[in-house]
Amino acid sequence: MKIALRYIIPSFIGFSLMTLIPLVISFLLVFTNWDGAFLAQIKVTGLKNVSYILTKDWLFWKSMLHNFIFTFGVVPVEIILAIILAVLLNDAAYFKKTLRVVYFIPYITLITAVTVVWMMFFQPSWGPINSFLRAIGIQNPPGWLTSPKTSLLSVMIVSIWRSLGYYMVIFLAGLQTIPSELYEAAEIDGAGRVKQFFRITLPMLTPIILFASVTGIIFSFRVFTYINVMTKGRPGTSSYVMVYYLYQVAFKDFRFGYASALAWLLFIVIFLVTIVQWRLQKKWVYEL
Amino acid sequence: MVTHTGFKIRRIVITVILMFLGITMLLPLIWMISSSFKIEGFIFSYPIQWIPNKTTFTFQNWIDLFNVKNYSVPRFYLNSIILAAGTIIGRFFFGSLAAFGFSRYNFPGRDKLFLLYLATIMIPFEVLIIPQYILLRHLKLIDTLLSIILLGSFDAYSVFLLRQYFLSIPRSLQDAAVIDGAKPFVIYSQIIIPLARPAFASLGIITLVGVWNDYMKSLIFLNSPKNFPIVIGVLVFHQHYNLRFGPIMAAATISVFPLLIIFLIFQKEFVKGFMTVGIKG
Numbered sequence: 053m054k055i056a057l058r059y060i061i062p063s064f065i066g067f068s069l070m071t072l073i074p075l076v077i078s079f080l081l082v083f084t085n086w087d088g089a090f091l092a093q094i095k096v097t098g099l100k101n102v103s104y105i106l107t108k109d110w111l112f113w114k115s116m117l118h119n120f121i122f123t124f125g126v127v128p129v130e131i132i133l134a135i136i137l138a139v140l141l142n143d144a145a146y147f148k149k150t151l152r153v154v155y156f157i158p159y160i161t162l163i164t165a166v167t168v169v170w171m172m173f174f175q176p177s178w179g180p181i182n183s184f185l186r187a188i189g190i191q192n193p194p195g196w197l198t199s200p201k202t203s204l205l206s207v208m209i210v211s212i213w214r215s216l217g218y219y220m221v222i223f224l225a226g227l228q229t230i231p232s233e234l235y236e237a238a239e240i241d242g243a244g245r246v247k248q249f250f251r252i253t254l255p256m257l258t259p260i261i262l263f264a265s266v267t268g269i270i271f272s273f274r275v276f277t278y279i280n281v282m283t284k285g286r287p288g289t290s291s292y293v294m295v296y297y298l299y300q301v302a303f304k305d306f307r308f309g310y311a312s313a314l315a316w317l318l319f320i321v322i323f324l325v326t327i328v329q330w331r332l333q334k335k336w337v338y339e340l
Numbered sequence: 341m342v343t344h345t346g347f348k349i350r351r352i353v354i355t356v357i358l359m360f361l362g363i364t365m366l367l368p369l370i371w372m373i374s375s376s377f378k379i380e381g382f383i384f385s386y387p388i389q390w391i392p393n394k395t396t397f398t399f400q401n402w403i404d405l406f407n408v409k410n411y412s413v414p415r416f417y418l419n420s421i422i423l424a425a426g427t428i429i430g431r432f433f434f435g436s437l438a439a440f441g442f443s444r445y446n447f448p449g450r451d452k453l454f455l456l457y458l459a460t461i462m463i464p465f466e467v468l469i470i471p472q473y474i475l476l477r478h479l480k481l482i483d484t485l486l487s488i489i490l491l492g493s494f495d496a497y498s499v500f501l502l503r504q505y506f507l508s509i510p511r512s513l514q515d516a517a518v519i520d521g522a523k524p525f526v527i528y529s530q531i532i533i534p535l536a537r538p539a540f541a542s543l544g545i546i547t548l549v550g551v552w553n554d555y556m557k558s559l560i561f562l563n564s565p566k567n568f569p570i571v572i573g574v575l576v577f578h579q580h581y582n583l584r585f586g587p588i589m590a591a592a593t594i595s596v597f598p599l600l601i602i603f604l605i606f607q608k609e610f611v612k613g614f615m616t617v618g619i620k621g
Contacts (some may be wrong), residue, residue, distance in 0.1 A: 055441075055524050056441040056442075056444075056445035056446075056447050056450070057441065057447070057476075058441070059437045059438060059440050059441030059524075059528070060437070060438045060441035060453070062433075062434055062437055062438075063434040063435065063437060063438035063494060063499060064438070064453075066490070066493060066494030067457065067460075067494045067496065069475070070455050070468075070475075070493075070494050071460050071463075071468060071472070071490055071494065071496065072460070073458070073475075074468040074470075074471035074472050074598075075463065075467070075471075077470075077474070078467050078468060078470060079387075081470065088474065099348075122347060130594070137358070137361075140354050140357070140358055141358060143349065143350075143351055143354050143357040144351060144354050144358055145351035145352045145354070145355045146352075146355050147355060148361065149382065151355075151358050151359065151362055152611065153604070154362040154363075155364065155365060156367065156601065156603075156607075156610075157365075157366065157369070157603075158365060158366075158369075160549065160599055160600055160603045160610070161596045161599075161600065161618065162552065162553065162570065162571060162574065162595045162599065163553040163571065164553075164555055164571050164572070164574050164575050164595075165368070165574045165591070165592040165593075165595040165596045166372075166592070168369070168575070168578050168588060168592050169368050169369070169372045169589070169592050170368060170584060172588075172589075174374075177383040180371060181386070183384070183386035183388075187386065187387070196564065200460065213365070213368075217365075218614065221614060221615060222614070222615060225615040245618075250566060250616055270464070273464075274464055275468065276555070276556055277553075277555040278431075279554070281555075281575065294558075295466055298466055299556070299560075302469070302470055303473075303487070303560055308470050308474075310342065311470060315464075315467045315469075315470070316467060317468045318466060318467075319463060319464055319467050321365060322464060328460070335551065
């Protein structure tokens with residue numbers, strides 16, 4: 053006992069200071085109107101923050117809606133594309149390893165640097181994307197980041213581009229764990245490639261699909277960097293998301309109490325979505 | 341024989357398609373490099389000139405990049421390296437000690453304590469950031485690299501990852517050493533640590549990539565340019581040059597490449613690292 057604790061205590065002290073105590077303080081701040089300046093000015097306001105957010109704060113609801121749009125746009129597309137790529141790559145004749153590296157590269161690039169490059173790519177009047185679209189005869193190409201209709205979509209495209217390779221590599225690893233006897237047996241039974249994919253490959257990949265969707269959804273609800281660099285929530289509030297809003301409230305307005313309430317609501321949403329996924333897994337995740 | 345050839349052709353077609361798609365994925369990066377060597381007026385010319393020729397080529401963007409007052413690329417890099425190295429060392433040290441205690445010894449309340457660690461993995465860092473900010477402000481650590489290193493060093497996930505790996509190391513090795521009279525620290529440093537090298541490699545790689553890209557923490561905890569890591573530094577150039585895109589592309593290129601080169605050298609370890617985290621996580 054003594055020996056074990058001697059090894060755990062250094063970590064536990066840091067863990068308490070950096071995680072446990074902040075967690076408790078953060079929860080307490082939800083019920084105050086503290087602006088971060090003097091502790092003496094702190095006022096307990098009870099559930100006022102939470103009730104204001106839920107009933108009067110339209111920007112909270114809008115940001116939350118954008119997070120849901122972002123999540124349901126990005127995660128399924130990413131997973132489907134990653135599975136297709138992984139299955140194809142598994143079948144490729146040459147350069148397998150090189151191709152795996154090529155697709156993984158975007159994930160290794162510095163997030164802010166490539167975000168800046170994409171901003172130039174999206175530039176509506178002389179950026180390469182719209183130049184290309186005009187060249188193939190599209191008269192009025194979209195305004196991408198500058199238009200309220202497409203700002204969120206543009207951010208989603210960059211997000212998919214950067215993390216697709218990561219998910220592909222995970223699915224590729226999953227494909228290696230499928231016993232080849234299954235395919236051999238299916239071949240003897242005369243099952244075609246498509247049937248093999250839907251009856252063997254896809255069911256065997258379901259545990260990884262679950263993992264990818266859980267992590268992908270958590271990431272999507274916490275998206276911040278792309279937004280803060282590319283749009284700052286603009287034009288208007290068309291690309292406001294929760295963490296961007298929270299960051300504004302906490303570190304531009306220094307309304308620590310209100311921001312804590314926003315953070316906990318975000319956490320509750322992420323938590324509920326994850327729980328739902330766990331509960332639903334019995335229905336579709338294949339277990340060995 | 342016919343089906344065999346058909347099979348081969350299909351695989352070659354797939355390879356070609358994948359190569360085409362792969363190059364498409366890399367177009368933004370290729371465009372970035374190419375633009376960094378172009379005279380301003382030619383960057384956005386269409387059709388895109390992928391390789392600059394005599395009239396469009398210039399080194400000026402790169403020369404300008406290293407001549408900006410107050411902002412220095414080497415400094416940004418040094419800061420990023422300090423942040424990554426500090427966090428990796430902290431996680432290795434504190435994480436492995438705790439993981440050793442959790443995995444090799446039995447004591448009352450052990451599993452409850454470990455569960456406390458596990459429970460916090462789910463909590464998004466946005467929930468903690470305000471109290472963390474207040475705490476570090478009291479410690480006078482705002483605008484120091486140490487603040488971010490401290491925040492990263494005690495994460496529960498490292499303890500979890502290392503503990504899982506330590507558990508897979510056979511107990512018999514430890515028992516044999518105990519019979520030979522080995523002290524716990526000898527078991528920790530001579531048996532467990534050397535055998536857990538793959539786990540440390542994975543943890544090191546995901547920490548490196550994570551810290552390298554940690555934009556939000558740098559934004560909140562660091563204010564002065566001399567402390568900026570490259571993840572913020574590249575945006576400083578973006579603002580500084582405003583509408584001169586050549587130097588911005590040079591800045592983006594130089595900030596993307598080092599980690600990319602490390603990745604290309606250690607690609608096996610990188611892919612393995614992310615896969616173990618992915619599948620076990």
